[in-house]
Amino acid sequence: MASVPKVKFNNGLEIPIFGLGTWKSKPGQVAQAVKDAIDIGYRHIDCAHVYGNEKEVGDAVVSKISQGVVKREDLFITSKLWNTFHRPDLVEGAIKQTLSDLGIEYLDLYLIHWPLAYKEGGPLFPADPQGKILFSDVDYVDTWKAMEQLVHKGLTKSIGISNFNKRQIERILSVATITPVTNQVECHPYLNQSKLIEFCKSKNITVTGYSPLGSPDRPWAKPDEPQLLDDPKLKELATKYKKTPAQIVLRYQVQRGVITIPKSVTKSRIQENFNIFDFELTADDVKYLNTFDCNGRFCPMTAGLGHSHHPFQNDDY
């Protein structure tokens, strides 16, 4: 079984550079997917409260631990604080709910899922009668201070952020006594995030790339939108390396040092996506893949447009 390289965080801890995504993995399918992934050799699982499936992910994790297939300390489990729990007094309760759902004692990594806060205390997507999301004005820098307490209390080993732009990271760094270990953002050849990656690197923050395959099953996908995995130039590269388009885009991230978390509930694809540690793209082909960038964002967070902390509404990167 190939062993997955690890990336070192600024706090000395390590994360496997490759893991399993779980967004949209239906409760009836995700437990089997996680079990298959662990059997194949995955040791990093990316979760979130808002995905609505942490209990089933936890069932699979706990069953593999109790069967002796893996130990808890062999696994790297990430979850994320949802937008309705940003108020500092809600943060500890939110992680405790996730830990209880997952059936584990601690997380390896807990992220602020988005920099924008939603109205607290009710549904995960609070909305007015017209369906417009109700925002809260809690500032993510105050949320960050509450996240730091979770490390001190041993509820998570590391903390980080997700979907934060450069200016927002700078604001976090201006108050932080614990530097975020990673910024999890959308990243694939159509949105290669080279500027943000360079900036994060300069601050000793790793980048985790989500939707590495272009998120073809995103709920808001339209039939006429481009499909990354069907790109003819990508298919040509796949033929050259005798690999699949998915394997090429995943290998691309690993070679750039970007932590990558493809989602699948299909055993053959979970295996296929893992088989990227037996070949290398040439430096010229990595450069060529860099030229695919077209600011092609598949997760634009349109529901949060108008919020003063929306990360993508001006020229910030």
Ligand SMILES: NC(=O)C1=CN([C@@H]2O[C@H](COP(=O)(O)OP(=O)(O)OC[C@H]3O[C@@H](n4cnc5c(N)ncnc54)[C@H](OP(=O)(O)O)[C@@H]3O)[C@@H](O)[C@H]2O)C=CC1
């Ligand atoms: N922090 C954040 O805000 C966000 C985090 N994420 C995280 O990143 C993960 C990955 O991103 P996600 O948006 O799910 O999308 P991905 O880019 O991982 O694409 C998932 C889709 O690709 C299909 N697929 C998987 N492997 C292959 C393959 N080898 N060949 C062809 N198709 C394949 C899956 O199908 P099937 O399952 O049917 O096999 C599914 O439809 C998420 O699951 C989540 O954990 C994602 C978005 C936002």
Ligand SMILES: CC(=O)C(C)=O
């Ligand atoms: C998938 C996800 O994490 C979103 C859209 O926030």
